[in-house]
Amino acid sequence: xxxxxxxxxxIIDAAxxxxxxxxxxxxxxxKIAKQAGVADGTIYLYFKNKEDILxxxxxxxxxxFIEKIExxxxxxxxxxxxxxxxxxxxxxxxxxxHHLAIVTQxxxxxxxxxxxxxxxxxxxxxxxxxxxxxxxxxxxGEFREDLNLRLARQMIFGTIDEIVTTxxxxxxxxxxxxxxxxxxxxxxxxxxxxQ
Amino acid sequence: xxxxxxxxxxIIDAAxxxxxxxxxxxxxxxKIAKQAGVADGTIYLYFKNKEDILxxxxxxxxxxFIEKIExxxxxxxxxxxxxxxxxxxxxxxxxxxHHLAIVTQxxxxxxxxxxxxxxxxxxxxxxxxxxxxxxxxxxxGEFREDLNLRLARQMIFGTIDEIVTTxxxxxxxxxxxxxxxxxxxxxxxxxxxxQ
Amino acid sequence: xxxxxxxxxxIIDAAxxxxxxxxxxxxxxxKIAKQAGVADGTIYLYFKNKEDILxxxxxxxxxxFIEKIExxxxxxxxxxxxxxxxxxxxxxxxxxxHHLAIVTQxxxxxxxxxxxxxxxxxxxxxxxxxxxxxxxxxxxGEFREDLNLRLARQMIFGTIDEIVTTxxxxxxxxxxxxxxxxxxxxxxxxxxxxQ
Amino acid sequence: xxxxxxxxxxIIDAAxxxxxxxxxxxxxxxKIAKQAGVADGTIYLYFKNKEDILxxxxxxxxxxFIEKIExxxxxxxxxxxxxxxxxxxxxxxxxxxHHLAIVTQxxxxxxxxxxxxxxxxxxxxxxxxxxxxxxxxxxxGEFREDLNLRLARQMIFGTIDEIVTTxxxxxxxxxxxxxxxxxxxxxxxxxxxxQ
DNA sequence: TATGAATGAGTGTTCATTCAT
DNA sequence: CATGAATGAACACTCATTCAT
Numbered sequence: 001x002x003x004x005x006x007x008x009x010x011i012i013d014a015a016x017x018x019x020x021x022x023x024x025x026x027x028x029x030x031k032i033a034k035q036a037g038v039a040d041g042t043i044y045l046y047f048k049n050k051e052d053i054l055x056x057x058x059x060x061x062x063x064x065f066i067e068k069i070e071x072x073x074x075x076x077x078x079x080x081x082x083x084x085x086x087x088x089x090x091x092x093x094x095x096x097x098h099h100l101a102i103v104t105q106x107x108x109x110x111x112x113x114x115x116x117x118x119x120x121x122x123x124x125x126x127x128x129x130x131x132x133x134x135x136x137x138x139x140x141g142e143f144r145e146d147l148n149l150r151l152a153r154q155m156i157f158g159t160i161d162e163i164v165t166t167x168x169x170x171x172x173x174x175x176x177x178x179x180x181x182x183x184x185x186x187x188x189x190x191x192x193x194x195q
Numbered sequence: 196x197x198x199x200x201x202x203x204x205x206i207i208d209a210a211x212x213x214x215x216x217x218x219x220x221x222x223x224x225x226k227i228a229k230q231a232g233v234a235d236g237t238i239y240l241y242f243k244n245k246e247d248i249l250x251x252x253x254x255x256x257x258x259x260f261i262e263k264i265e266x267x268x269x270x271x272x273x274x275x276x277x278x279x280x281x282x283x284x285x286x287x288x289x290x291x292x293h294h295l296a297i298v299t300q301x302x303x304x305x306x307x308x309x310x311x312x313x314x315x316x317x318x319x320x321x322x323x324x325x326x327x328x329x330x331x332x333x334x335x336g337e338f339r340e341d342l343n344l345r346l347a348r349q350m351i352f353g354t355i356d357e358i359v360t361t362x363x364x365x366x367x368x369x370x371x372x373x374x375x376x377x378x379x380x381x382x383x384x385x386x387x388x389x390q
Numbered sequence: 391x392x393x394x395x396x397x398x399x400x401i402i403d404a405a406x407x408x409x410x411x412x413x414x415x416x417x418x419x420x421k422i423a424k425q426a427g428v429a430d431g432t433i434y435l436y437f438k439n440k441e442d443i444l445x446x447x448x449x450x451x452x453x454x455f456i457e458k459i460e461x462x463x464x465x466x467x468x469x470x471x472x473x474x475x476x477x478x479x480x481x482x483x484x485x486x487x488h489h490l491a492i493v494t495q496x497x498x499x500x501x502x503x504x505x506x507x508x509x510x511x512x513x514x515x516x517x518x519x520x521x522x523x524x525x526x527x528x529x530x531g532e533f534r535e536d537l538n539l540r541l542a543r544q545m546i547f548g549t550i551d552e553i554v555t556t557x558x559x560x561x562x563x564x565x566x567x568x569x570x571x572x573x574x575x576x577x578x579x580x581x582x583x584x585q
Numbered sequence: 586x587x588x589x590x591x592x593x594x595x596i597i598d599a600a601x602x603x604x605x606x607x608x609x610x611x612x613x614x615x616k617i618a619k620q621a622g623v624a625d626g627t628i629y630l631y632f633k634n635k636e637d638i639l640x641x642x643x644x645x646x647x648x649x650f651i652e653k654i655e656x657x658x659x660x661x662x663x664x665x666x667x668x669x670x671x672x673x674x675x676x677x678x679x680x681x682x683h684h685l686a687i688v689t690q691x692x693x694x695x696x697x698x699x700x701x702x703x704x705x706x707x708x709x710x711x712x713x714x715x716x717x718x719x720x721x722x723x724x725x726g727e728f729r730e731d732l733n734l735r736l737a738r739q740m741i742f743g744t745i746d747e748i749v750t751t752x753x754x755x756x757x758x759x760x761x762x763x764x765x766x767x768x769x770x771x772x773x774x775x776x777x778x779x780q
Numbered sequence: 781t782a783t784g785a786a787t788g789a790g791t792g793t794t795c796a797t798t799c800a801t
Numbered sequence: 802c803a804t805g806a807a808t809g810a811a812c813a814c815t816c817a818t819t820c821a822t
Contacts, residue, residue, distance in 0.1 A: 155354040162353025190385025552743025580775025
């Protein structure tokens with residue numbers, strides 16, 4: 001199991017750093033190898049090709065990401081609470097990892113269509129968590145029963161993603177986590193006045 | 196004024212087709228020139244370099260896009276109505292232009308940071324329209340007065356963008372415009388039950 | 391006779407200025423046309439191609455150059471005097487025309503072999519003047535009778551040319567004409583002590 | 586130390602051959618690589634860019650050239666003898682290397698100003714040898730004490746260079762080395778009759 | 781004569797991947 | 802397992818020249 005060997009993680013961590021600091025198109029395999037402290041050729045003992053590094057990177061990091069979020073949300077009963085925890089956790093995990101935020105929000109988007117499709121595969125785990133929360137809400141009557149599951153999921157993901165991306169592009173100048181409450185309220189209650 | 200010369204538009208239209216059909220990284224200048232029916236060198240009589248073609252493409256198309264949307268929304272009084280028209284128009288304009296949808300949602304995102312920053316400049320016009328609608332809603336009391344303008348704007352844009360992108364990635368298999376009502380409702384009223 | 395039409399000289403003068411100020415490789419036809427105040431295509435009504443501009447330039451300017459030098463030297467009887475006048479005139483003519491000095495000493499040397507062969511044709515006129523002076527010197531007994539005419543000519547030309555080129559490369563910081571006497575003495579009398 | 590790796594010299598030697606046989610402007614990197622028997626990319630493991638090949642070529646070849654000439658001249662005591670050896674050696678080294686003669690006398694002169702400045706840096710070593718010989722001659726009384734060191738150096742270099750260039754342009758039809766004595770005599774004794 | 785928009789051939793350089801050691 | 806020297810395909814851009822007006 002290559003994934004357990006130390007150099008596997010070493011190379012992935014190196015890739016995150018190199019991509020975050022140099023940008024996607026300036027993240028040459030040789031630069032990643034140097035950062036990881038291995039020879040260029042060694043990379044190919046652990047990864048099929050460059051794309052495989054990036055997909056693996058996303059899988060490893062996003063896997064942990066989803067795991068943590070799932071863990072936190074499962075402790076709540078109400079869908080709205082689960083959703084709040086998800087947003088808060090999503091924001092805080094990226095706030096805590098500057099390099100990862102740049103890589104997932106900006107740099108990895110420059111990859112070609114093939115790579116993006118494979119990244120989307122990984123994202124499905126996250127979207128499943130969202131679906132499950134929304135379905136819970138509909139089932140318990142918290143959310144409207146005519147809510148379109150797919151659209152709702154896309155709204156949540158699109159909103160969170162756009163807010164994080166804007167925050168990263170603004171060089172993370174403000175407190176992202178502090179926005180979780182307002183974002184959560186907009187999603188659950190909408191723009192309208194409640195009276 | 197180069198923008199009025201026929202070859203200027205001819206080249207931009209060719210670029211949209213070539214990028215949509217071949218992908219961003221396979222859209223060589225020579226391919227665009229061939230599609231436009233001009234010599235490679237002619238491109239450089241109208242554009243400073245390759246990046247300039249792409250920025251101009253985005254400016255021209257997005258300019259028209261924003262113009263049309265602004266025109267339609269200005270005919271409405273209520274913010275909620277304006278927002279509905281915006282969503283519906285956004286969906287229908289992209290539904291009607293298959294190539295443009297692929298280019299704006301998938302291919303142009305692969306551009307480097309510099310180009311993306313310049314694209315964001317163009318997008319500001321669109322975001323301003325959103326801001327103005329939201330502010331109208333707050334002023335008239337349609338929307339909550341404690342609504343965070345920036346977050347609201349990011350939610351609308353992120354939601355619409357994610358929904359369109361998913362639709363494009365799913366090869367436009369379903370009717371995007373038909374979703375406008377539900378999307379609008381989710382944004383304005385949220386997920387919650389109204390009782 | 392195209393050579394007599396005003397635009398012919400106009401274009402040649404423009405070429406000297408453009409080459410002197412931009413360098414040989416940055417002296418595009420369009421730049422010369424602009425400097426001459428004519429359209430690009432007009433150049434080709436007066437010159438066969440770009441190389442023809444440069445050869446004509448050299449012919450015109452070097453023709454005048456040789457004419458003036460010949461005129462001055464013919465006024466002297468002794469070969470040594472003729473040689474002195476030639477050196478002095480060569481130095482002063484280039485000292486007086488900054489642009490021409492740069493073009494002939496530095497820029498035109500970057501031309502390809504073909505062009506240089508044609509330039510050498512023009513130079514033959516100058517070399518003939520040299521030969522005639524040397525022959526005179528030999529005939530009158532001023533110069534050694536076993537002097538190798540060809541080598542002597544190459545020594546004079548090589549010396550003068552190297553001195554002028556160095557002076558141009560040093561941005562013409564010192565008085566070139568003032569060196570004529572020493573140069574003349576070195577050529578006629580050599581390095582050795584006369585005793 | 587790249588200079589000691591076999592491919593470094595292999596590429597430089599290939600460059601001399603390709604430039605001599607095809608001319609400066611037809612000496613594409615791919616042609617040099619082919620001649621050297623390496624891949625195009627390999628060139629860039631040993632040289633920063635194309636200009637670096639040419640500068641290195643000049644440094645390597647001219648470095649050896651100067652070394653050899655310095656070695657030979659240092660064996661003589663009298664300045665005139667040193668000068669004779671220098672001329673003779675200069676002529677014979679280029680006579681023995683047909684390709685190098687073409688490259689240094691004709692092709693490399695077509696390089697742009699930047700490259701020529703860097704070539705001049707290399708030439709300084711040669712000019713220093715000349716200066717030292719001339720100074721020796723002045724100190725020992727062999728040469729006139731009012732001899733202008735800089736002009737004398739330019740005369741020697743200009744003369745030798747012009748004679749070699751003419752010889753190369755005449756396709757090396759005559760015996761260059763055989764001219765050394767006459768050239769030496771012209772420089773040391775001048776044109777004049779000694780009586 | 782004069783114009784200037786259009787042409788299209790030509791090349792230095794990068795970098796993911798391989799493979800002999 | 803690990804190395805790193807070697808590979809070679811791929812592409813944006815310039816500019817001398819033409820020719821319809």
